[in-house]
Amino acid sequence: NAGVTQTPKFQVLKTGQSMTLQCAQDMNHNSMYWYRQDPGMGLRLIYYSASEGTTDKGEVPNGYNVSRLNKREFSLRLESAAPSQTSVYFCASSGNRGRREKLFFGSGTQLSVL
Amino acid sequence: RKEVEQDPGPFNVPEGATVAFNCTYSNSASQSFFWYRQDCRKEPKLLMSVYSSGNEDGRFTAQLNRASQYISLLIRDSKLSDSATYLCVVNIGGGGFKTIFGAGTRLFVKA
Numbered sequence: 001n002a003g004v005t006q007t008p009k010f011q012v013l014k015t016g017q018s019m020t021l022q023c024a025q026d027m028n029h030n031s032m033y034w035y036r037q038d039p040g041m042g043l044r045l046i047y048y049s050a051s052e053g054t055t056d057k058g059e060v061p062n063g064y065n066v067s068r069l070n071k072r073e074f075s076l077r078l079e080s081a082a083p084s085q086t087s088v089y090f091c092a093s094s095g096n097r098g099r100r101e102k103l104f105f106g107s108g109t110q111l112s113v114l
Numbered sequence: 115r116k117e118v119e120q121d122p123g124p125f126n127v128p129e130g131a132t133v134a135f136n137c138t139y140s141n142s143a144s145q146s147f148f149w150y151r152q153d154c155r156k157e158p159k160l161l162m163s164v165y166s167s168g169n170e171d172g173r174f175t176a177q178l179n180r181a182s183q184y185i186s187l188l189i190r191d192s193k194l195s196d197s198a199t200y201l202c203v204v205n206i207g208g209g210g211f212k213t214i215f216g217a218g219t220r221l222f223v224k225a
Contacts, residue, residue: 031210031211033210033211035215040122040217041217042116042118042201042214042215042216042217042218043158043201043215044215045211045213048210056211058211090157090158092210094210101210101213102148102160102163103160103213104160105157105158105159106157107156107157108155108156108157110155
């Protein structure tokens with residue numbers, strides 16, 4: 001089982017460049033998420049999609065856009081990268097509804113913006 | 115104040131030791147609680163859920179104190195493979211997007 005697959009694993013951008021991070025899950029989960037993880041801070045939610053066809057802002061959405069392409073795929077786009085977006089990005093998915101919802105993560109993307 | 119606070123460590127312990135991590139959360143409406151494990155440069159993975167009555171999974175014991183808004187994780191007979199960062203995670207209700215992550219506690223187990 002692949003679980004949650006995200007690409008690329010590493011990326012270096014120059015300020016102002018754009019890129020899209022891809023994520024796909026094969027667990028038939030309804031909900032998908034994009035997080036960023038910075039040193040000394042917990043994972044912070046950028047955007048999420050509770051179900052196919054819907055997307056909502058999380059805690060730190062500025063500078064990002066998302067697309068829930070279908071039930072399997074959820075992409076994150078940086079339109080004009082900034083050094084403050086240097087981080088590790090994780091895609092995640094979950095299938096249960098409610099308070100005991102468990103998250104399954106992709107292997108992460110290390111992004112550096114110069 | 116952070117919603118979920120943990121001692122960042124690192125905790126350096128010898129193999130076979132017992133080690134305990136604590137975590138506090140600020141939202142009294144928090145409904146469910148978890149510990150995730152994150153190896154260096156890897157993704158977080160669910161270690162265990164935390165139930166009100168306390169629960170055990172092999173060498174790992176989790177406790178919840180709702181009155182004090184406090185969660186703990188006890189690891190007995192530490193193994194080298196337990197070296198990782200342990201994330202305290204709280205869900206404040208209503209779905210996965212209401213999940214709040216602590217910054218993690220680093221554990222190093224040495225031979």
